[in-house]
Amino acid sequence: MAKLDLIGPVEKAMRMLSLFDVDFYDVVASYSRSLNISILGKGIKEATSHVDVGIGVRVFKNKGMGIAFSQSLEDNDIEIIVKRAVRFARVSQPDPYFKGIPGPSKVPEIPGLCDDEIVNLTLESVSQIPKGMIEAAESIRRGAMYSGGFAASHVKAYLMTSTGVSVGLEKTHASAYIQPVYREGDDVGSSYEFDYGTSLSNINPHWIGRRAAEKAIEQFGSKKIKSGFMPLILLPEASGDSLFFNLLAALSGESAAKGRTFASGLLNKQIGPENLEVLDDGTIPGAVASSTYDGEGVPKKPLKVVEKGTVLTFLHNSYSAGIMNVESTGHAIRGGYGGYVGAGPSNIRVKPGDSTLEEMIAETKRGILVTRASFTPNIVSGEFSATIDEGFLIEDSEKKHPVKNLMAGGHILNLFRDIELISKEGRVFGGGHFFPAVKIREVKLSGF
Amino acid sequence: MENVKIPVAHITIVVYWLKDLLEEVVQKGLSEGASFCEVRYFEERSSSIGVENGIARALSSGILRGVGVRVIVGGHWGFASTNIPTRQSVEKALEDAMGGARSIMAYTGEEAKIVEVKPSVDTVVHDVKINPEDVSPEEKVKRVLELEKDARTFSDRVKDTFISYRDVVTRVIVCNSFGTFLEEVTPRTVMYCRVIAKEGENMQESFEALGNVAGYELIDGVNVEDFSLKAAKRAVRLLTAHPPPRGTYPVVVDPRVGGLFVHEAIGHNSEGDLVFSGQSIISDKMHQKIASRFVTIIDDPTKRSYGHFTYDHEGIKAKPHVLIKDGVLVGFLHSLESAAKLSGEPEGSARAQSHHYPPIVRMSNTYLAPGDMTLEEILEGIDCGVYLSGSQYGYVESQKGQFTCKVEEAWLIEKGELTEHLRDVAISGLTLEALKNIVAVGKDLRMEMPGMCGKSGQGMYVDAGAPHFRIDGIVVGGRR
Numbered sequence: 004m005a006k007l008d009l010i011g012p013v014e015k016a017m018r019m020l021s022l023f024d025v026d027f028y029d030v031v032a033s034y035s036r037s038l039n040i041s042i043l044g045k046g047i048k049e050a051t052s053h054v055d056v057g058i059g060v061r062v063f064k065n066k067g068m069g070i071a072f073s074q075s076l077e078d079n080d081i082e083i084i085v086k087r088a089v090r091f092a093r094v095s096q097p098d099p100y101f102k103g104i105p106g107p108s109k110v111p112e113i114p115g116l117c118d119d120e121i122v123n124l125t126l127e128s129v130s131q132i133p134k135g136m137i138e139a140a141e142s143i144r145r146g147a148m149y150s151g152g153f154a155a156s157h158v159k160a161y162l163m164t165s166t167g168v169s170v171g172l173e174k175t176h177a178s179a180y181i182q183p184v185y186r187e188g189d190d191v192g193s194s195y196e197f198d199y200g201t202s203l204s205n206i207n208p209h210w211i212g213r214r215a216a217e218k219a220i221e222q223f224g225s226k227k228i229k230s231g232f233m234p235l236i237l238l239p240e241a242s243g244d245s246l247f248f249n250l251l252a253a254l255s256g257e258s259a260a261k262g263r264t265f266a267s268g269l270l271n272k273q274i275g276p277e278n279l280e281v282l283d284d285g286t287i288p289g290a291v292a293s294s295t296y297d298g299e300g301v302p303k304k305p306l307k308v309v310e311k312g313t314v315l316t317f318l319h320n321s322y323s324a325g326i327m328n329v330e331s332t333g334h335a336i337r338g339g340y341g342g343y344v345g346a347g348p349s350n351i352r353v354k355p356g357d358s359t360l361e362e363m364i365a366e367t368k369r370g371i372l373v374t375r376a377s378f379t380p381n382i383v384s385g386e387f388s389a390t391i392d393e394g395f396l397i398e399d400s401e402k403k404h405p406v407k408n409l410m411a412g413g414h415i416l417n418l419f420r421d422i423e424l425i426s427k428e429g430r431v432f433g434g435g436h437f438f439p440a441v442k443i444r445e446v447k448l449s450g451f
Numbered sequence: 452m453e454n455v456k457i458p459v460a461h462i463t464i465v466v467y468w469l470k471d472l473l474e475e476v477v478q479k480g481l482s483e484g485a486s487f488c489e490v491r492y493f494e495e496r497s498s499s500i501g502v503e504n505g506i507a508r509a510l511s512s513g514i515l516r517g518v519g520v521r522v523i524v525g526g527h528w529g530f531a532s533t534n535i536p537t538r539q540s541v542e543k544a545l546e547d548a549m550g551g552a553r554s555i556m557a558y559t560g561e562e563a564k565i566v567e568v569k570p571s572v573d574t575v576v577h578d579v580k581i582n583p584e585d586v587s588p589e590e591k592v593k594r595v596l597e598l599e600k601d602a603r604t605f606s607d608r609v610k611d612t613f614i615s616y617r618d619v620v621t622r623v624i625v626c627n628s629f630g631t632f633l634e635e636v637t638p639r640t641v642m643y644c645r646v647i648a649k650e651g652e653n654m655q656e657s658f659e660a661l662g663n664v665a666g667y668e669l670i671d672g673v674n675v676e677d678f679s680l681k682a683a684k685r686a687v688r689l690l691t692a693h694p695p696p697r698g699t700y701p702v703v704v705d706p707r708v709g710g711l712f713v714h715e716a717i718g719h720n721s722e723g724d725l726v727f728s729g730q731s732i733i734s735d736k737m738h739q740k741i742a743s744r745f746v747t748i749i750d751d752p753t754k755r756s757y758g759h760f761t762y763d764h765e766g767i768k769a770k771p772h773v774l775i776k777d778g779v780l781v782g783f784l785h786s787l788e789s790a791a792k793l794s795g796e797p798e799g800s801a802r803a804q805s806h807h808y809p810p811i812v813r814m815s816n817t818y819l820a821p822g823d824m825t826l827e828e829i830l831e832g833i834d835c836g837v838y839l840s841g842s843q844y845g846y847v848e849s850q851k852g853q854f855t856c857k858v859e860e861a862w863l864i865e866k867g868e869l870t871e872h873l874r875d876v877a878i879s880g881l882t883l884e885a886l887k888n889i890v891a892v893g894k895d896l897r898m899e900m901p902g903m904c905g906k907s908g909q910g911m912y913v914d915a916g917a918p919h920f921r922i923d924g925i926v927v928g929g930r931r
Contacts, residue, residue, distance in 0.1 A: 044728030046560030049528035050551030053519075053807045056534050070511035074534040080514070091510035094588045098508045126554035134558055148729025184729050184850045191732070193850040222851075230698045263611060263647060263654075342511055381875055383647055383656040386694070388877035388928035390855040392848065407853060410879045410928030412697060449697035449879075449928045 007034050009161040010171075012058055012076040017163050019085045020062065025092060027063040027104050029164040029299075032056070032076065033340050038126055040133045041152040042181060047133050050126045059340035062088040063104070067095030070342035100257070102325035105299050106166040113303075115289030115434075118202035121175035122157050129153060132208045136181040139212025144185060144220055151181035151195070151215075155203070162337075168300035176291060179206050183219045194218035194375075194393060200434045201289050218374070221395075225405035228396060228450045234370035234423070235411065235443045236363050236397070239430035243438035245378035245389075247281060247351050249415055250274075251308065251318060253382055255334060256346030260323040265385025265415065269314040275419040278356055281309035283318060285333065285349030290435025292349040298337030299344060306332050320346040350435030356425025363424050363442045370397045371406065371448065380415040388412040391448075410449040418443050469536065473626035476520065476541050481628055483549060485522040487565060489627040490545075491764060492518050492536065493806035497619040498583065500591055502599045504611055507592045517806035520544040524552035528563040530809045561728065565787035566797060570630030571768060575761040577637050579666025583618035586667045591616065594670055595642075602646050602679035606687050610649040614679065616642045616670065623764060631766035639757065639912060640669045641901055644679045648686035655689035655874060657682045657859060658843070662901030662914075664759040685841070689860060692874035696863070697929025701836040702878060702922055703829055706897035708858050709917025711842035713819050714904070715854045716882045717748055718915070719847050721774045721782070722812040722906075723789025723800070732852030732882055733780055742778040742886035745822055745920070749773050750784060752799055752815035756914035757901030762799065764810040769799030775886075786812045804909040811907055819917035822892030826919045827867075829891045836864035837927050839876060842900060852882035877928045885922055893919035 009032040016030040034056045041049045058081060059072035069091025071084035132153045140147060155177045163169045180197035196215035198206055237245060253259060253266035262268070285303030287293050296302050299321055307315055317323065320335035323346055334346045364372065375393035380386060390410050396403045421444040429439035473490045480488030494516040501509045518541050519532040529552030531544040552563075583591075595616050603612040618640045625633045641662030648655050659682040663669055704712060717733075725731040733741060742748075752760050752769035762768055765787050774782050783793060786801035789812055801810035830838070841859030848854075861876040862869040898916030 040555060042560075043724065043730075044561040047555050047558045048561040048563070049530060049809065050555045051530040051532075051809065052547045052551055053532040054534065055807060067507075068509040070509060072511075072513045074515050074517060084512075084514075087512050091512070091588060094507070094592060095510050096507045096592075098506055126551045130555050130558065150728065150730055182850070186729075191851050193848070225851075261611070265654075268652070341513065343509075381656070383654045384875065386875040388695070388857070388875055390853065390877070390879040390928070392853075407851070408879055408881055408926055410697070410855075410877065410926055412694075412875075412877075412928045447697055447929065449699075449926050451699050451926070 007056065009034060009159060012081055013161050013163050015078065016058065016060055016081050016085055019082060023089045025062050025064045025089060027165050029061050029104060029162065030058065031160060031162045031337060031340055032058040033158065033160040035156055035158040037154060037156040038124055038129065039152060039154040040126065040130055042133050042137065042149045044148055046137055046149065047130070052126060057340035058084065059342040060084050060088040061342055062092040063101065064092040066097035066099070066101040067092050069095060072340050072342050100326045101322065104164055104166055105168065105301050105321045105331060107168050108302050110170055110295045110302050111286065113286055113288055113293050113295050116201055116293060117173045118175045120203050121155050121177060124155055129155065132179055132206060135208030136179060136212035139209040140181060140183050140216040143213055143216035147183035147185050147216070147219070149181060149183055153179045162300050164300060170296050170300050172294060172296070174294065175201055177203050177206050179208060179211055181212055181215045183216050185219055187223060190223050192219045192223040194222050199291060201291055205434060222393065222405050225407040227408050228406050230450045231448055232445050233448055234367055235373050235446045236367065236370060237373045237441045237443065239438040239440055241373040241376045242441040243432065243436060245376055246418060246441065247353055247438060249380055251283065251348040251351055254308065254314065255318040255348065256320055257323045257326065259317045260326040264382050265380065271313060273313045274416055275312040275422050277311050278425060279309055279312040279422060280354035282306070282352045283308050283348050283350065284352055287350050287435045290350050291433035292435050297333045298335035299331070301331045301333040301335065303333045303349065318346055318348055320344060352437045353439055355427045355429060355439050358424040358426050360426050360428065360440050363426065363440060364397055364402060365400045367397045367400060371395070372397055372402055378411060378415065385415045387415055408450065411446050412449060413447055421445060469624065470632065472538055472541060473624065476545050477626055477628050479542065480522050480545050480549065485524050485549065487523040487628055489521045489625065490518060490541065491806060492624040494622040495619055495805065497617060499615065499617040500595050502595050502614045505596065505599065505603060507596060510588055515805055518544060519803065519806040519809065520548045521809050522548045522552055523563045524549055525556045526562045527552040527555050532807045563788065564791045566791045568629055568767065568787065568797060571633045571762060571766045572631065573633055573762065575635040577664055579638050580668035581666045581671060583638070583640060583667045598673065598675055598679045601675040602644060602683035605680060605683040608648045608650050608687050608690060609646060609683055610654065611647040613645040614642060618667065625764060625766040627766060633762050633766040635760065635762050637664055637760060638666055639663070640665050640667060642670060644682045646682045646686040648690050650690045653690055655686055657686035657689060660901055662757045664755060664757065685860065688872065689874045692860060692872040695837065695861060695873040695876045695927055695929040697927060699924055700927050701833050702925045702927065703836065703838045703864065703919060704922065705840040705919055706895065706917050707842040707900055708839040708856060709819055709920055710898070710900045710915030711845045711856045713748055713917055714814060714817050714915040715845040715847040715856060716880065716885055717774065718750065718814045718817045720849050720852065720882060721784050723783045723785040723793055723795065724812045725849050726783050727789050727792040731849050736780050739780055740778050741780050741883060742775050743889045744778045745892045746775050746778050746886060746889050747773065747820035748775040748817070749820060750814050750817045754816045756816040756898045758815035758913040760815065763801045764803045765797065765801045767797045767799040772798055772800065784812050784814065786810060802911055804911060808909050811909065813906065813911045814904065814913050816898060816914040818896060818898060818915060819892065819920060821894045821896040821918045824891055824893045826893055829893055829919055829921050830864060831867045833864045833867055838862040838864050838869055839878065853879070854882060855879050879926045879928065885925065888923040889920055890923055891921040895919055
């Protein structure tokens, strides 16, 4: 199946579309093969595999868009979706912001996105990975019940447009996670660890299993704490989910350009300290969020988003770029062959600061060390109210017991404004994202 | 108006050879060493419209179809799927599923075992009044634009309005080695409205959703006051709302927040696969009192709401499930596997997003049974609390029983009266504490949360509801 022809069906759809009186069109076909071994309860539960193929068509007529897709690459099904997309484009209404779709560009080479070992993988050959995670967790403490698994996939896609884009992409992905649950009476010790990358060599099952068990055991004896104002130290897992993904999502695409997010008015405004720098780079070799081109065929390139604490740019696809009369930054995201094209970040890299985590804790008389949280704000207003999923009380500069049933609230931009320290160490995710630990001066917390 | 059946004639021809193919692959699986074999055909035809600020920007349609094959070999599960429903591809999927199960046979782990059940042989086609496929795209666009216009023109503070419309027909055929051959065709129609209001630098948004196992009649008959206009009024109202206080309060929840609470706090914890695998906080609490006497919680797939179905994706006829009766845990939701491991009865709770996924235990329409109080009676006696209205999203860590619910708007309760209007409120709680702290339940049960629930990477149609009820000691995430 890896040799499945995607170009033929795409060209067939393009030929059919050329016969209609429409303004623009594009066709994408994709193939993916996924293998998964799941862990549940006492250990390995299930081995699954699936092959998915599909083709999607976007047609524009008088600035109106019609979309159709199918999981069949057969000639008659392609004809059906082509006719349907053309019909829908004629029924849809002119979108004044639409200015066309991108033309061809020279596409760069990015090494390390496709691992032959994953392309040729069998379930037999990878069952050692979930087994390794369980054994590593058991080596720390026996008797857990588990959830988790290992997954690997190989994806090929081909995109052609009426403006002359003709590009192919081949990528692989591997991920593993495990969550042990230990019980002592009604007390629960539970946490998880994970990793992901473009090649099998990115996955270290023994590290994942050991870390998950250690983190789970640390969660015993969690306590509620009183409401108050306290500093937060967000570890990289929490700083990425709570700060940087949220900020870059709010700076992306038409929502940002049309003034519909809390970040719409932030261009050229300082939102954080002078040492805050954020780069978006979809060209990092071997990174999961890298690709040679974006969802519209525009080449990826590094983009400095925040420098000296100041927002420099939005992340654009061609539609949002058209609204602001600028060039696309190559951040179009196409959700497979389903047709819709949005925009979003690729690899987010936050510049390391000059503190150590130990110094951050040592300088905190009373605060919370947040090991897992996602402070998802209201994307329109920027206000958030969210649970600290895992964290520890810091008292007299020492990490104490885990906390539970504790919420943080505020405005996401106040978190950036109140960044006090950025750590020099951090964690790389998916071979590309880099997030340091971040200390926030003071956050409102709701407890008992 | 008479009900009509969704026409399936154009693929009925397919079904005759498909039936033979599915049955032959099941037999082949058994002959090659599987102790259980299930072959499931899935097809979904959908059509959608996106309207933004008076413009129908995009219309789309899609067809998903394929076959999933699941086997037990040597006490291990294997599953594989294909998009291509030809003999060669389905037999290859069987080979891959068998190979998958064999690939993990060397490891001790979670044994695959299931209860033996009587075969189901049936065809169910849910009827509708107006088949969406009989309505032209032009007519649908016209109707959605009408609904959107009322929201857009409600106030000059309305900045943006969006309505997304979708109709979808899902066809599932389950064939397994118990002799089950079951086919169910389910039409669903759903519409979401989002309104952004703005005044100066202050922006707020509001949502409304409408959906059911239904045809186009759902859209034809909608009252703007209950849908788009409602969202617009709320978005504008939120502009003058205040941040919530923080701390622990008695809260009164409306049917939407109540539905979200029931779904997140107890529903997921009742899913049999999470129970047998030790991932639920109530794994060891069967027949114990885990909630106050006012609490009876039911999951009912037979109720005609968004999560309705007649047979689950293992071919089991669905029944209502009582999870908690008068505060006592009396039931879990089951698949064939969880029923075997927890000595329960499978009553139709296993569903899969598509042919690419094996069935797992899912909720359907989950609700708190009504009590006998009015809202005024529930509010009485609360000196200082928070009234929560409208749900946005929620999640639960079932292992710890810690849940979070994000709500749309709220009011302070002072001396039994709703006073200050609040926005961007979320609550957090611990399942086993919160259930015991439900101290008053209203009589006004409503199910109005049509949506998709995510679990193990699979999205599934569900609904949830409740009457108004009061929970004491809930943490309100505030900003003042």
